Amino acid sequence: MSELDLYEREPVVPPEDYVRMHHTVIRDFVCEIFTAAGLSDEDAQIVTDVLVTADLMGISSHGIQRVKRYVDGLMHCCVNPRPNMRVIRDRGATALLDADNGLGHVAGVKAMEIAVEKAEKYGVSLVLVKSSHHYGIAGYYALKAVEKGYIGISVTNSEKLVAYVNTVTKSLGTNPIAVGIPRRAPPPILFDSATSVVPVGKIELYAKLGKAVPEGWVVGSEGRMLSGDASKVLQEIRSGRAAILPLGGLGEEFGGHKGSGLAFIVDIISGVLSGAAWGLHVRYTVDTAPANVGHAFAAIDIESYMPKDEFYRRIEDYVNEIRSLKKHPSADRIWVPGEKAWYTMMTRLRIGIPIHKKLCDELNSIAKTLGLSRKLC
Numbered sequence: 001m002s003e004l005d006l007y008e009r010e011p012v013v014p015p016e017d018y019v020r021m022h023h024t025v026i027r028d029f030v031c032e033i034f035t036a037a038g039l040s041d042e043d044a045q046i047v048t049d050v051l052v053t054a055d056l057m058g059i060s061s062h063g064i065q066r067v068k069r070y071v072d073g074l075m076h077c078c079v080n081p082r083p084n085m086r087v088i089r090d091r092g093a094t095a096l097l098d099a100d101n102g103l104g105h106v107a108g109v110k111a112m113e114i115a116v117e118k119a120e121k122y123g124v125s126l127v128l129v130k131s132s133h134h135y136g137i138a139g140y141y142a143l144k145a146v147e148k149g150y151i152g153i154s155v156t157n158s159e160k161l162v163a164y165v166n167t168v169t170k171s172l173g174t175n176p177i178a179v180g181i182p183r184r185a186p187p188p189i190l191f192d193s194a195t196s197v198v199p200v201g202k203i204e205l206y207a208k209l210g211k212a213v214p215e216g217w218v219v220g221s222e223g224r225m226l227s228g229d230a231s232k233v234l235q236e237i238r239s240g241r242a243a244i245l246p247l248g249g250l251g252e253e254f255g256g257h258k259g260s261g262l263a264f265i266v267d268i269i270s271g272v273l274s275g276a277a278w279g280l281h282v283r284y285t286v287d288t289a290p291a292n293v294g295h296a297f298a299a300i301d302i303e304s305y306m307p308k309d310e311f312y313r314r315i316e317d318y319v320n321e322i323r324s325l326k327k328h329p330s331a332d333r334i335w336v337p338g339e340k341a342w343y344t345m346m347t348r349l350r351i352g353i354p355i356h357k358k359l360c361d362e363l364n365s366i367a368k369t370l371g372l373s374r375k376l377c
Helices: 023-036 041-056 064-075 104-122 139-147 200-209 230-239 256-272 308-323 339-351 357-369
Strands: 018-021 086-091 094-098 124-132 151-156 170-172 177-181 189-193 212-220 225-229 242-244 293-300 353-356
Touching (some): 018 357, 023 041, 023 353, 041 064, 041 139, 094 104, 104 139, 104 151, 139 151, 170 256, 189 339, 200 230, 212 230, 256 293
Parallel strands (some): 094 124
Antiparallel strands (some): 086 094, 124 293, 151 177, 151 293
8 A cells, every 4th residue: 555545644543432434424414514503505515624624634623523613603602604794895905804703614715715816916915804703724725725826825813722921821812824835736735733832622622532631732820731631621721720832832942932922923913903803802602792703814826926837846846855854763754744634635535534433422412403313423
């Protein structure tokens, strides 16, 4: 078997705890849930595609384990299932989209489509979004631009979960940054990273799977590092007694000021500049008022700077130089950003996505509550 057939981003897991399912089966089930929760068929398909794509890429923290969060917001408060998303400012290469408190996945796709259209005309673009909610993996939207042959950039703020450097309480979102760059042949280059040590979705996933949180991810409000039972750690975060650390960790010694600085800048562009909430004011998807998350999307037309063939040649020269560097003895290989997720996706498209049985039970329960008779597994 080839490396592509063998590679998956996650380590081998006990088969008795997981069910491997074809992505189309998962899509149909999840899409039916979102339709039953009030989304239009089109919007349900968009949200489902974002979540299933995350699972295909091995980013389980942002995959279908997030379904409950979104359904709760749709059914209780405060996500608008049928939003009237509209451009309220439009000037040259820029635009501002009001998402009308709809799910961020739908707003993100619409905004990146506008960004690509404007980049085609102006060479570059910047489209901001306000009055939105959580949008899943940032890289999904960057890849939407890549599909059209453009460089894509996607950033968002989020609910307060992260401690600003030298503090111990939640004040920043995990505020991811994603950049997608096309190549002559796949996989495209894709950098997609939270500006925190980990996204909260990873801790949520650990809680569902009964895994322990390692020391170095979370700090308590008294300054003590928290670890162990993920359910308890997550409860401490949600209650405000703990916070996720910024990328680089506690303090400045290993770069915590860099991670929190990046999150701060993302918040200014996607939150302050768009008219959305920022930092302390961004709400959770399931809260007493709309989250008012802000996003930012940019597209760059390569042909505005050089012929695309020349760009592709230069990119491959650069990638080959990176691959030719002396490898650390403990490293398996030298990876280019996005390769691991791409290989995982290509593999899982053929052999299926591993779904933990606890997650199956949760999704089945959601479906039953919504009046659906079918089960995922």
